[in-house]
Amino acid sequence: MGESEQARRPLLVANQEDPHYHQSSNGGVDRNSSATGFLVFSTIVAATCSFTSGYCIGYSSPAEYGVLADLSLSLAEYSVFGSMLAVGGIVGALMSGKTADYFGHRTTMWIINVFFILGWLAIAFTKVSWLLDLGRLLQGIGIALTSYVGNIFIAEITPKNLRGGLMTFNPWMTGSGVAIVYLIGSVVKWRGLALIGSIPCLLQILCLFFIPESPRWLVKNGREKEFEGVLQRLRGKKADISPEAAEIKEYAEFIQLLSENKILDLFQKKYARPIIVAVGLMALTQFSGLPGYTFYMTNLFVLAGISSKPGYVTLAIVKILSTTMAIFLIDKFGRRTLLMVSAAGTCLGSLLTGFSLSLQDHHYWISSLALMGVSVYFISFNLGISGIPWIIVSEIFPVNVKGSAGSLCNLIYWFSSWVVSYTFNFLLEWSSTGTFIIFAGVSVFGFLFTVMLVPETKGRSLEEIQASVTNVLH
Numbered sequence: 303m304g305e306s307e308q309a310r311r312p313l314l315v316a317n318q319e320d321p322h323y324h325q326s327s328n329g330g331v332d333r334n335s336s337a338t339g340f341l342v343f344s345t346i347v348a349a350t351c352s353f354t355s356g357y358c359i360g361y362s363s364p365a366e367y368g369v370l371a372d373l374s375l376s377l378a379e380y381s382v383f384g385s386m387l388a389v390g391g392i393v394g395a396l397m398s399g400k401t402a403d404y405f406g407h408r409t410t411m412w413i414i415n416v417f418f419i420l421g422w423l424a425i426a427f428t429k430v431s432w433l434l435d436l437g438r439l440l441q442g443i444g445i446a447l448t449s450y451v452g453n454i455f456i457a458e459i460t461p462k463n464l465r466g467g468l469m470t471f472n473p474w475m476t477g478s479g480v481a482i483v484y485l486i487g488s489v490v491k492w493r494g495l496a497l498i499g500s501i502p503c504l505l506q507i508l509c510l511f512f513i514p515e516s517p518r519w520l521v522k523n524g525r526e527k528e529f530e531g532v533l534q535r536l537r538g539k540k541a542d543i544s545p546e547a548a549e550i551k552e553y554a555e556f557i558q559l560l561s562e563n564k565i566l567d568l569f570q571k572k573y574a575r576p577i578i579v580a581v582g583l584m585a586l587t588q589f590s591g592l593p594g595y596t597f598y599m600t601n602l603f604v605l606a607g608i609s610s611k612p613g614y615v616t617l618a619i620v621k622i623l624s625t626t627m628a629i630f631l632i633d634k635f636g637r638r639t640l641l642m643v644s645a646a647g648t649c650l651g652s653l654l655t656g657f658s659l660s661l662q663d664h665h666y667w668i669s670s671l672a673l674m675g676v677s678v679y680f681i682s683f684n685l686g687i688s689g690i691p692w693i694i695v696s697e698i699f700p701v702n703v704k705g706s707a708g709s710l711c712n713l714i715y716w717f718s719s720w721v722v723s724y725t726f727n728f729l730l731e732w733s734s735t736g737t738f739i740i741f742a743g744v745s746v747f748g749f750l751f752t753v754m755l756v757p758e759t760k761g762r763s764l765e766e767i768q769a770s771v772t773n774v775l776h
């Protein structure tokens with residue numbers, strides 16, 4: 303590192319290297335902030351995209367037999383429909399980082415809702431399979447943009463002492479969206495179910511007028527006066543924002559000296575660890591079986607002899623309760639601990655599900671065992687793997703490569719989703735038990751991966767995390 307860059311190292315990192323450095327308990331950049339009404343409102347509005355994402359993800363399960371009957375689709379054609387969400391996700395992943403960097407996070411959320419609404423209209427009024435697939439593809443683009451922008455936005459507007467808890471609003475809303483579509487889908491036909499999905503999109507479009515742009519994005523784009531006003535509103539009128547504002551501006555200025563936001567910038571030695579961590583966690587979320595469980599639950603219920611209506615009601619309750627638990631646990635136990643518990647639990651859930659399917663019988667206790675396995679999987683998944691990988695990804699990359707990193711992570715996530723969602727039905731035909739043993743094996747790998755490589759980010763500012771993980775300042 304040259305002398306000029308050494309001289310401009312952020313003070314917080316210089317302090318961290320001082321053996322006499324201690325975190326302040328009553329001031330400075332380490333001061334705890336309270337959750338203002340404006341901060342909570344902005345978080346909820348941003349997380350509404352995640353609710354719609356969850357609704358889209360869960361839609362194909364209750365809609366499966368209605369769509370198959372009304373449009374005379376084969377199981378293979380319906381597998382294409384289910385997997386088109388992931389194809390759209392790949393397209394959205396390629397554009398997510400650059401779109402958010404260029405337009406800003408709030409404007410990108412408006413764009414997301416346009417994709418969602420067009421997708422729901424295409425599905426609701428289709429009479430041909432290609433329009434059904436197009437609607438699903440448009441939704442996939444919206445979900446991929448949400449996966450990046452929703453998490454980044456909330457991470458960048460929240461103080462570090464509240465970040466973990468508030469960021470769990472995203473997986474909570476995603477889980478709630480899946481739960482709601484399961485409940486409504488048990489009584490409403492697939493076309494009406496699609497139209498209902500557009501309602502939260504319309505509500506969010508209106509609410510977006512009343513939330514701010516990310517303060518860190520404003521600094522990055524030279525809008526410092528607006529940045530200070532937004533940060534003051536988020537922290538409260540009486541809050542002293544000067545230490546936090548100085549830290550954000552100082553780090554943003556320094557990081558801009560290092561490189562521009564290009565995809566090739568990611569493939570430097572200093573980013574090796576965050577890239578490995580991010581890619582590994584993205585793959586874990588999908589190859590542990592989520593698309594199979596979520597997209598084709600009706601098919602799984604049939605194989606296990608579970609009645610659809612009570613099955614969906616049970617899973618809806620399970621998803622809401624488990625995602626709610628995660629909100630209160632993440633800042634108490636930390637990211638790594640919950641990820642390890644989550645991976646162990648999804649392994650157990652997959653093993654129980656696979657074992658019940660191997661018995662080739664539909665006695666009550668066997669169906670109950672299958673439903674228990676699925677419930678254990680979803681409880682465990684929602685406690686950690688559902689949202690924590692995205693939280694960590696939003697925390698470990700510095701702002702100068704965050705856009706490119708977000709696109710790469712989104713791409714890995716959705717490519718993995720496509721592989722699982724397209725092959726799931728074919729894997730079940732090969733071996734229903736073997737399919738879930740594979741998912742259990744991936745969960746074991748995820749547990750070991752977390753133990754060895756994933757950092758704990760609880761209670762640290764974004765600037766501290768990025769400096770320690772990437773070693774960009776040493």
